[in-house]
Amino acid sequence: ATERKAVFLFFGGTGDLAYRKLYPSLFNLYRKGNLRSHFAVIGTSRAKMDDDKFRAAIKKSLADSGNRTDSKEASDFVSHFYYQDHDVTDTAHYAVLKDLMDKLDKKYKAEGHRIFYLSMAPQFFGTIAQDLKTQGLLSEGNDVFNRLVIEKPFGRDYDSARLLNDALSKSFDEDQIFRIDHYLGKEMIQNIEALRFGNTLVESLWNNRYIDNIQVTLSEKLGVEERASYYDNSGALRDMVQNHIMQIVSLLAMEQPVAFTDTDIRAEKVKALRSLRVYNVADAATNFVRGQYGSINEQADYRHEDNVPHDSTTETFVAGKLLFDNYRWSGTPFYIRTGKMLADKFTRVDVVFKRPLVDIFAFPQSQNTPLAANVLTIFVEPHAGFSLQLNAKTNDTGFSTEPIKLDYLVDAQKSKDTPEPYERLLHDVLKGDGTNFSSWPEVSYAWKFVDQIRRVWDLQEPQFPNYTPHSMGPAAAEELIQRDHREWVYRL
Ligand code: NAD
Numbered sequence: 001a002t003e004r005k006a007v008f009l010f011f012g013g014t015g016d017l018a019y020r021k022l023y024p025s026l027f028n029l030y031r032k033g034n035l036r037s038h039f040a041v042i043g044t045s046r047a048k049m050d051d052d053k054f055r056a057a058i059k060k061s062l063a064d065s066g067n068r069t070d071s072k073e074a075s076d077f078v079s080h081f082y083y084q085d086h087d088v089t090d091t092a093h094y095a096v097l098k099d100l101m102d103k104l105d106k107k108y109k110a111e112g113h114r115i116f117y118l119s120m121a122p123q124f125f126g127t128i129a130q131d132l133k134t135q136g137l138l139s140e141g142n143d144v145f146n147r148l149v150i151e152k153p154f155g156r157d158y159d160s161a162r163l164l165n166d167a168l169s170k171s172f173d174e175d176q177i178f179r180i181d182h183y184l185g186k187e188m189i190q191n192i193e194a195l196r197f198g199n200t201l202v203e204s205l206w207n208n209r210y211i212d213n214i215q216v217t218l219s220e221k222l223g224v225e226e227r228a229s230y231y232d233n234s235g236a237l238r239d240m241v242q243n244h245i246m247q248i249v250s251l252l253a254m255e256q257p258v259a260f261t262d263t264d265i266r267a268e269k270v271k272a273l274r275s276l277r278v279y280n281v282a283d284a285a286t287n288f289v290r291g292q293y294g295s296i297n298e299q300a301d302y303r304h305e306d307n308v309p310h311d312s313t314t315e316t317f318v319a320g321k322l323l324f325d326n327y328r329w330s331g332t333p334f335y336i337r338t339g340k341m342l343a344d345k346f347t348r349v350d351v352v353f354k355r356p357l358v359d360i361f362a363f364p365q366s367q368n369t370p371l372a373a374n375v376l377t378i379f380v381e382p383h384a385g386f387s388l389q390l391n392a393k394t395n396d397t398g399f400s401t402e403p404i405k406l407d408y409l410v411d412a413q414k415s416k417d418t419p420e421p422y423e424r425l426l427h428d429v430l431k432g433d434g435t436n437f438s439s440w441p442e443v444s445y446a447w448k449f450v451d452q453i454r455r456v457w458d459l460q461e462p463q464f465p466n467y468t469p470h471s472m473g474p475a476a477a478e479e480l481i482q483r484d485h486r487e488w489v490y491r492l
Helices: 016-031 051-064 072-078 091-108 122-134 158-169 187-197 225-232 235-253 262-274 281-287 412-417 421-431 440-459 475-482
Strands: 006-011 039-045 081-085 114-118 146-150 177-179 211-219 288-291 317-322 334-339 346-353 375-381 385-393 401-409
Touching: 006 016, 006 091, 016 039, 016 051, 016 072, 016 421, 039 091, 051 072, 051 081, 081 091, 091 122, 114 122, 122 146, 122 158, 158 440, 177 421, 177 440, 187 235, 187 375, 211 235, 225 235, 235 262, 235 288, 235 317, 235 334, 235 346, 235 440, 262 440, 281 288, 281 317, 281 440, 288 440, 288 475, 317 475, 334 475
Parallel strands: 006 039, 006 114, 039 081, 114 146, 146 177, 211 334
Antiparallel strands: 211 346, 288 317, 317 334, 346 375, 375 385, 385 401
């Protein structure tokens, strides 16, 4: 592995995400040699603690994610960690962070490379970025890098996202900003590109002549849990559709990039999003449905969750139909759905091919059922793999056909060895590869699309709750697709 050099500064360094995902991911990079001697990590938050206590907390975070921490390797790793309490709204205090960064840069010979990771409430992103620049924390020189990593959410509509982006871009150029969408770090999401552009069999059929529709499902089994106060202000449309689903859809819909580079891939994703039809009021109302879970059993009733108002109109489920107005996709809809408290936890993409134009097996005297559609399923999680449904002959004396499946499931060992999204994404940040991050144009087109749905929803009070816990959402989500004489491939 190539060793990368950098001083990291984590804002929100004592937060849930940092302990649960970010530090264990750095440890994996350390074990693989991507980080070795020339790096240091500074954690900051308002809490007071010394380096030793912070290092103990890091060890605990490694242990909690299944690592042994009695090794020399773990001790060496945590010796690179430093803690500095800091209130992000205290501009004068950034000088303390600057001195510490400069000192650690020298000590570990990090060559001036800096990564600023904002893992905290988004209302602080703009201020932090500004203070980093004005208080002199960005290092200077021709060969150094300064990179800003931003957690979600990136705004709550187009206007707020644009304000945030304007604030960030006063201090950082677009190629220095890494907007996290952790779905882009998932193995099987990255595999969409391999599957499409590495296989004649797939890409030559990847268009409206052969594909009838594409379905993307991000299904969660749990309710809001402890994120309720955040979630109730956001809802499924903002929390899942604007970012994760739009990113997955753009990878599925884009044209072939000139080369496998971040610049080329982003250009194609943006082109795809530009041809996504932004709905007028009437179409937004018919092509999107929302839901909220609830039942007489208050244990599984969104409005009775902790920190949720009893009259909340926040949606915990969305289903929708997306249409691209371009030569490749005109007439082939993309159906999407996501929600909480559904039947199961999984993410999958189902690509439904058109049936053969003529079914020669279904002549009047035959007893044959009509041919099933070919379906290519990409299983993203919990199990990674592909499945291809084909028609084959049944093994009897007559002649009838039945659907069979070619399955490829990533085996347990390989799954275990697959890097976690955050490990991959942190590695990409160290390399300066923006492929698996959301660029500003992508974010802005996604918001413009989603805002239009929100606008229509905000005009009318929803009839909530409207779906039973552990179902696959409200009846309207079935009607949405049945109206087009289709059905969800994954059904209960
Ligand atoms: P958290 O509430 O657990 O942590 C927030 C951190 O910010 C804490 O370290 C806190 O001390 C610090 N902080 C708050 N106010 C501060 C101030 N004025 N000055 C300095 N520090 C301050 O949050 P989290 O769950 O770790 O989430 C962090 C970010 O990651 C958020 O943007 C969130 O939306 C995003 N995110 C989190 C998860 C997750 O699984 N936790 C998943 C996806 C995205």
